[in-house]
Amino acid sequence: MKRKIFNSQRPATEAAAQRPFLSPSALRGEGRANSRNLPLNIMEVCGTHTNAIAKSGLKTLLAGRINFISGPGCPVCVSAQSDIDNMLALALKPGVITATFGDMLRVPGAKMSLKDAQTAGADVRIIYSPLQAVDIAQKNPNKKIIFLAVGFETTAPAAAAAVLAARKLKLKNFYVYTALKRVAPAVELILKEKNNIDGFLLPGNVSVITGLKEFDFISEKYAKPAAAAGFSAKEILAALAKLGKPKTQNAYAWVKAGGNKTALRLTAKVFTPAAGSWRGFGKIEQSALELKEEFAAFDAKKVFKIRAQKERKTKCRCALILKGKIPPQKCPYFARVCTPQKPLGPCMVSQEGACAAAYNNMG
């Protein structure tokens, strides 16, 4: 089921297979054969990589040889505006305690952020683990606890474990608003459209859960190289050096063949892939993880009768940045109207956002 969307195999074209890819000598700027198409456009699909590449100085050091493009790798950033607005509407309901990861707190909604809602009296609590939301529900039987599940495949198993724990405890006041997403369908959408990407740095911790097979389509179907990367400068360089051939490879020591099977089993038990809305991408088939029907009693969208709504337009250019169409610096609001102190959109809010990383590491 999960792999079905990648079934239509297309042979790699000879021309694509012969494109010059990155080699250690190209990294050092040596050799004409390797450097004729420089800089190479390498997309990182993980907000933590975006931050690490900027913070470690790799972006500056490799400028001219590698052009790092930030893809849809920050879960807060790719959350649709409609999801953000729905979460805020739920947080403002009387008798509700909202449990969220800290990154979501300052993301602007239609009228306010969760932080503003908190100031206005809403009970919004920052949690580190979804299990803490279950604890809050146990301790507050007269309140309705809504856990905002925002994340990729790395976070989904933890959210699934929280739902199963709530069911075991027979909790009637624990709900999940899921904005959980799968990375691969968004990467495939980028590859299906016209693009200038020469290779991908794959999200390390997502790959720890899914294993690398999830991303084989990048090389098998689109003849592009891809490597799962760790988060230190050395690990990122090691991954870049693996982008020499159109293969999907591993350069992150924590990734095991087949991924974390227990985590995948747990996710599959609680969630089912469905069409999901992404900021900048619109609806992507099989990209969202929604609660299965047997867990409907925990589904905040169903219990609180959240209706699908049209995406509201905002000034923020996050959508273009997430698709790699423009760098943050090309946004007219970047560092002028939009700053981490007063963000216009999620890419400037989240520490993993491309705009925040660019702003915080400006020379």
Added chain:
Amino acid sequence: MCLSSVGKIISVKNGRALVDFNGVRKEVSAALKPQAKKGLYALVHAGFIIEIMAAKEAKKTIADINETQNF
């Protein structure tokens, strides 16, 4: 959001593991990695161990990460 931390497993009991993150100890769930045991290193995300590793290899990973953070 997919941030993770690496720490040393101090003990495991009833599916809960006590993990030492560079001197800070925290109890996390071992539900996603039942093979977690004392002495191994753990990759922890959102309060759950998502992968484990032998000490020798993990120490190298920690050293590399510390190096990046000290830039």
